[in-house]
Amino acid sequence: MVGESSVAKAIAGAPIVQAGVSQVTGALKNASFWLMGLGILHFLLRVSIFGNTNTTLPFFFSMCLFVLAGYALTIKLEKKKSAIMIPMFFFLLWYIVFKGNFDPRFLIYFLSIFFVLFVLPIIFTKGESAGPELLGFLPVVFFFLDIGLLPFLVEKLNWPITPLIENLVLFMPWWALFGLFTFPTEDGSSKTNFLITGVRILGIIYIVFLFIAPALPNVGYDKSALPGPQEFEAAQAKLRAQFPDKENPFISNMACLFTEFQDVAGCVSKRQEESEYKSTCENLKRKQSSDLVFDMDKCILDQKKKKEDPSLKVSGVVDNTIKIPTTAEIIVDQKLFPTEYSKDIPFSFDLKVKNPRKQEIAVEVYCNFTSKKEGESVKGEVKPSAKEIKFKEENFESSFLCIPDSAKAMDGTYTLFVEARFKGLKTTSRLQRAFIGQKTPEIKEKLRREEISKVIMVGESQAPADFARLNFDLGHALGDPIIEDKDYRNILLRSKIENIGPGRITKVESYKIDLEGFTPSLPTCLEGAITTVDSAVRDIPLPSCVIDSYPTELKNPSDWVQKEFQGTITYDYVLTKDVSFLIKPQVAVN
Amino acid sequence: MIHFKKWFVVRLLILLFLFIVGCSGGTGNQLAQYNFKQGISELSFKFLQNAPPEKLYRNSDFRIVVDAHNEMAYDLTNAKMRVVGLDNTYFELEQTEKAFGPLVGKSLLSPEGDRTFVEFDGRTKGLLPGASEYRATYFLKTNFNSLMDFSDTICINPNLYAVYDSGCSVEAQKSYGGQGAPLAVQQLEEIFTPAGNGGGMELRFTLANRGRGKMTTVRLLKSQLGGEDLKCEFADAPLDQKTWLVLKEEEKEARLTCKTFLRDQRSYTTTLSLSFSYDYEVKDEHQLLLVK
Numbered sequence: 001m002v003g004e005s006s007v008a009k010a011i012a013g014a015p016i017v018q019a020g021v022s023q024v025t026g027a028l029k030n031a032s033f034w035l036m037g038l039g040i041l042h043f044l045l046r047v048s049i050f051g052n053t054n055t056t057l058p059f060f061f062s063m064c065l066f067v068l069a070g071y072a073l074t075i076k077l078e079k080k081k082s083a084i085m086i087p088m089f090f091f092l093l094w095y096i097v098f099k100g101n102f103d104p105r106f107l108i109y110f111l112s113i114f115f116v117l118f119v120l121p122i123i124f125t126k127g128e129s130a131g132p133e134l135l136g137f138l139p140v141v142f143f144f145l146d147i148g149l150l151p152f153l154v155e156k157l158n159w160p161i162t163p164l165i166e167n168l169v170l171f172m173p174w175w176a177l178f179g180l181f182t183f184p185t186e187d188g189s190s191k192t193n194f195l196i197t198g199v200r201i202l203g204i205i206y207i208v209f210l211f212i213a214p215a216l217p218n219v220g221y222d223k224s225a226l227p228g229p230q231e232f233e234a235a236q237a238k239l240r241a242q243f244p245d246k247e248n249p250f251i252s253n254m255a256c257l258f259t260e261f262q263d264v265a266g267c268v269s270k271r272q273e274e275s276e277y278k279s280t281c282e283n284l285k286r287k288q289s290s291d292l293v294f295d296m297d298k299c300i301l302d303q304k305k306k307k308e309d310p311s312l313k314v315s316g317v318v319d320n321t322i323k324i325p326t327t328a329e330i331i332v333d334q335k336l337f338p339t340e341y342s343k344d345i346p347f348s349f350d351l352k353v354k355n356p357r358k359q360e361i362a363v364e365v366y367c368n369f370t371s372k373k374e375g376e377s378v379k380g381e382v383k384p385s386a387k388e389i390k391f392k393e394e395n396f397e398s399s400f401l402c403i404p405d406s407a408k409a410m411d412g413t414y415t416l417f418v419e420a421r422f423k424g425l426k427t428t429s430r431l432q433r434a435f436i437g438q439k440t441p442e443i444k445e446k447l448r449r450e451e452i453s454k455v456i457m458v459g460e461s462q463a464p465a466d467f468a469r470l471n472f473d474l475g476h477a478l479g480d481p482i483i484e485d486k487d488y489r490n491i492l493l494r495s496k497i498e499n500i501g502p503g504r505i506t507k508v509e510s511y512k513i514d515l516e517g518f519t520p521s522l523p524t525c526l527e528g529a530i531t532t533v534d535s536a537v538r539d540i541p542l543p544s545c546v547i548d549s550y551p552t553e554l555k556n557p558s559d560w561v562q563k564e565f566q567g568t569i570t571y572d573y574v575l576t577k578d579v580s581f582l583i584k585p586q587v588a589v590n
Numbered sequence: 591m592i593h594f595k596k597w598f599v600v601r602l603l604i605l606l607f608l609f610i611v612g613c614s615g616g617t618g619n620q621l622a623q624y625n626f627k628q629g630i631s632e633l634s635f636k637f638l639q640n641a642p643p644e645k646l647y648r649n650s651d652f653r654i655v656v657d658a659h660n661e662m663a664y665d666l667t668n669a670k671m672r673v674v675g676l677d678n679t680y681f682e683l684e685q686t687e688k689a690f691g692p693l694v695g696k697s698l699l700s701p702e703g704d705r706t707f708v709e710f711d712g713r714t715k716g717l718l719p720g721a722s723e724y725r726a727t728y729f730l731k732t733n734f735n736s737l738m739d740f741s742d743t744i745c746i747n748p749n750l751y752a753v754y755d756s757g758c759s760v761e762a763q764k765s766y767g768g769q770g771a772p773l774a775v776q777q778l779e780e781i782f783t784p785a786g787n788g789g790g791m792e793l794r795f796t797l798a799n800r801g802r803g804k805m806t807t808v809r810l811l812k813s814q815l816g817g818e819d820l821k822c823e824f825a826d827a828p829l830d831q832k833t834w835l836v837l838k839e840e841e842k843e844a845r846l847t848c849k850t851f852l853r854d855q856r857s858y859t860t861t862l863s864l865s866f867s868y869d870y871e872v873k874d875e876h877q878l879l880l881v882k
Contacts, residue, residue: 322720357720428718432677454875455675455727464720558687559672559731564679566718 031072032182036199038065039175042146062146063096065175069139072182083121083129087136090114091143139178146174171248247275277303309541313478314494316429316471319462324356326425326466327501330418330577340586341410346383346401349418349577353396362390362423367402372413372580378406380416388423409585415578422467422573424509429463429470431565432456437485437556447560448482455562456481467501470567472513474547485555491547493525495567497540503575505533511542513567517551626663626696627739627770632801633666633693633732634659635874638707645881646681646714654712659705660693662736663770667692669734671708676728680880683712691734696770714880724880732872737811738771740795740864747857748782748789757857772801773808773868776843782852793820793862795846799837803872808835808844811867815850816860822848 042065046058070088074081094100094110101107121129183199249268252275256267281299306312318325331350338345347367355361364387367380380402389398402418404410434452436444459479463469472495475483483491495513499505508530520526525545533540554561641655654673660666669691673683693704717724745758760780768774777796783789793815799805810833813820823832825845835844846864 319718319721321722321724322718323722324720430718451675451729559674562675562677564677566679 030183031068031075032179033199034179035065035068035072035182036176036179038068039173039177039179042175043173059147062143062175065146066092066139066143069142069175069178069182070136072179073135073139076182077132077135080121080125080129080132083125083132084136086118086121086133088139090117091140142174142178145172171250246272246279273304273307274300277307306541309544312496312539312541314461314471314473314496315479316461316463316469316498317458318465319430321462322356322464324354325464326353326355326357326359326361326427328353328420328422328467328575330420330575332416332418332577332579334579334581337416337581337583339583341583342586343403346403347380347416348399348401349416350397350399351420353391355392355394355396357426358392358394359424359426360390360392361396361425362388364388364421364423365400366419366421367400368417369402369404369406369410370415370417371410372415378404378410378414381405410583411585413580413582415580418577420575421506422575424570425467425573426568426570427463427466427469428566428568429461429472431461431472431474431567432458432481433474433483433563433565434481434560435483435485435554435557435563436560439484444482444484452481452560461567465500467503467573468497468499468505468569468571470511470513470542470569471496471498472542472565472567474515474565483554491550492544493520493547494544495525495542497530497542497569497571499538499540501573501575503573505537505540505571506574507531507533507572508540509570509572511567511569513565515547515550515565518547519549520545521548624701626698626701628663628768629770630768630772630774630800631661631663631696631770632772632803633669633734633870633872634661635730635732635872637876642878645879647881648714648716651711651713654710656708656730657705658690658693658708658732660695660703662695662703662772663697664695664737664739665692666695666734666736669693669732671730671732673710674729674731676726676878680715680717680724680726681712681878682715683710685710695736717880717882722882726878726880728876728878730874730876733869735867735869736771738769738773738866738868740766740769740775740862740866742766742778742862743859744778744780744862745857745859746780746791746852746854748784748791748852749855749857758859760857768800772799772803772870773805773866774798774800775864776800778862789852791850791852793848793850795848795864797844797846797866799842801870801872803870805837805842806869806871808837808866808868809833810846810864812863812865813848814861814863815848816862818850820848820850820862822846822864 042058042061045061066088070084073084077084098106098110101110118133122133180199249272252268252271253264255271256264260267277300278296280303281296284299285294285296329352331352333348333350336348338347349367351363351365353361353363365382367382369378369380370376371378381404383401383403402416432455434447434456436447436452439447459481461470461472463471472493473479474493475481475491476489478494493513493515495511497505497508497511510527510529512527513525515526522543522545525543528543530540554563636657636659638655638657641653643652646652656671658669658671668689670687670689672687674686676683676686688708688710690706690708693706694700696703742764744764745760747757747760760782762780764778766775766777774797775795776798777794779794781792781794783792797808808824810822810824813822823846824835825847827833827835837844
């Protein structure tokens with residue numbers, strides 16, 4: 001009986017299997033389908049196996065997909081298919097053979113030939129090939145996006161990292177997206193291939209989920225120095241490393257659609273947060289010695305507690321009264337680098353510091369070289385000495401030489417890492433509050449509307465746009481400038497240190513919030529120090545406390561009293577810069 | 591004797607001449623006729639030139655001098671001026687509150703009204719490191735008490751149906767342009783209720799704050815009709831204190847109702863007078879600029 005039924009089922013199921021096989025074979029004949037599949041594979045390999053070290057293989061893979069994309073695009077077109085190849089061929093020629101040469105004399109010569117070969121087919125085909133030729137630029141754009149154009153722009157042009165950019169960098173398989181765009185609407189037999197349609201729908205849903213984030217910022221730039229593929233890939237790897245690993249939003253959305261469909265948004269955000277904690281804990285586990293037992297649950301709970309720390313919610317803004325902040329920049333000009341290795345020719349770089357407040361700043365400068373091929377690191381000797389340099393000048397500029405301390409000659413692609421360690425930087429924040437005493441809610445709102453809002457325009461603490469700032473908040477609610485003297489209203493002091501610069505805070509020598517006459521429930525919320533700072537952390541929470549008492553003159557004023565509080569942090573900060581370059585061994589002269 | 595008579599006549603003539611000239615003098619006559627208790631007038635303020643200066647430098651002394659001028663037709667008393675909103679971190683004032691006055695209002699004896707200079711001495715402190723300037727907004731708030739008198743001649747006619755009464759005609763509703771203060775009687779309505787020999791009369795006043803400040807309390811001091819006291823009540827005042835009204839935050843108007851019984855049947859004109867006192871607050875927004 002059982003056997004009969006299974007046979008019957010098999011017979012009944014045969015057409016379904018046949019149809020399925022036909023769908024798969026139909027789809028496999030399609031170059032776009034291949035491009036999508038390989039694009040996903042390429043993306044997965046980049047985020048897993050290739051990781052942050054190998055940049056050659058993903059580049060090679062991307063190049064192959066570039067060619068496949070061109071082919072997929074030709075299939076999509078009905079006429080003048082080969083015209084697509086013109087811009088693609090010229091791009092390959094320029095980027096690979098001529099190594100993206102930007103020399104104006106070369107460009108005039110090269111672009112003239114390109115222009116002639118670009119325009120001639122348009123003339124001969126009476127404009128028919130113009131469309132396909134322009135379409136040929138599409139794979140070029142996708143090629144750059146895939147090898148890391150966005151992270152590169154974020155790093156070099158200081159594009160703001162919006163949630164959309166973060167999603168695109170972390171989760172966008174660019175070649176798969178290209179494959180999706182070039183999918184045919186119908187297959188060759190004029191019958192719709194359901195597998196292709198299904199994949200297309202899934203792809204579109206995926207993109208929709210990635211694009212839920214705000215629109216791209218409209219940042220203009222007028223100058224572009226096209227870097228090598230290594231630099232693109234390196235920028236991509238570096239930026240990826242900066243983001244905490246979290247669950248792919250597509251997976252989160254899909255999982256939430258089927259489990260908690262009543263509150264998909266809340267569920268997605270919860271899953272994303274939890275995956276972030278898990279990833280942080282896994283990183284911590286990797287760092288910890290294998291002899292010790294790692295309590296993953298406790299770690300996740302700790303991470304959650306840290307994230308929920310009320311201090312982290314305290315925000316701050318840039319103080320507009322301080323026009324010039326303290327800033328620093330490491331400038332490396334690759335043109336000045338030796339192309340052939342010689343022990344006597346060093347690598348030079350500059351350090352530029354703007355110190356408008358004439359603070360006494362101490363800085364130590366370090367450098368080293370890392371071979372891209374072997375991953376081997378070569379220590380660099382900084383001249384003049386790497387010892388602490390102290391200065392008070394408003395504009396401090398100094399050039400340094402970095403000499404590789406290696407017995408063997410350098411050969412191949414290297415990355416020069418420069419590090420400037422600043423010590424004793426000081427940044428003062430200020431916070432304005434209005435003490436109104438015991439007023440009725442109506443009078444309080446009238447005061448807020450007619451007077452306080454005109455005197456205190458910013459409810460958050462303000463600080464110059466230095467490397468880091470102390471964000472602190474005093475009052476009944478975050479950002480509310482009014483403080484009342486009512487028994488049932490607590491006055492809280494919450495604060496955090498925020499890294500707003502491009503580097504890392506390595507130590508907080510001291511933090512001090514000047515609340516003279518105020519008694520906090522915890523003295524460490526007014527002053528203290530943090531000796532060890534996690535390099536990945538950009539927000540450092542400080543202890544929060546309740547204000548038990550405060551000066552009587554602020555308790556019941558006839559009108560209201562404005563009071564400004566100041567908080568200062570003294571900290572150490574590290575700025576880094578890395579540049580890739582190619583060097584050959586010195587040719588022996590006989 | 592003749593000599594004495596001559597001198598007497600001469601002196602009399604001089605006195606007569608002076609009297610005639612004195613009484614027919616153009617300006618004096620106009621002033622005598624001028625009614626100061628009309629329109630809307632207030633206590634006005636202006637800074638004395640360069641006090642405070644446009645820019646204040648760090649760690650320097652400065653002075654805020656306010657010329658307070660009573661342009662009202664009434665005296666003001668219990669005046670206090672306060673500086674509110676200046677941060678002690680940047681500007682340290684010796685005193686943030688100063689009492690001044692009383693200031694006599696405009697009258698025949700003082701046609702310009704009294705004025706006084708209210709001074710606040712202060713010292714600037716430093717700017718935040720790196721800051722080039724600091725702009726501070728503050729308020730000058732002044733509180734005072736003053737008076738307002740209202741008087742008019744009104745027609746009273748209890749017999750609404752007396753067609754052949756050749757007396758005055760009643761204006762059921764009258765409007766007024768002010769009584770020389772920020773508090774003004776804006777409107778008066780006369781309502782008669784005939785009853786037997788005479789009748790009841792209700793006078794409804796609309797008082798308004800037409801100045802730029804805030805009126806907190808209005809008190810009715812005196813109300814008379816034809817020399818006799820008139821019983822009046824503020825419409826929105828509490829039951830136990832009907833001649834005293836505390837105005838709410840956004841209230842700009844108050845209603846006062848006066849009632850009396852009329853014995854006469856014929857129409858006649860009579861004087862109506864009311865006297866009020868009130869508390870007033872004026873607020874002005876200013877800025878100080880502290881530079882390096």
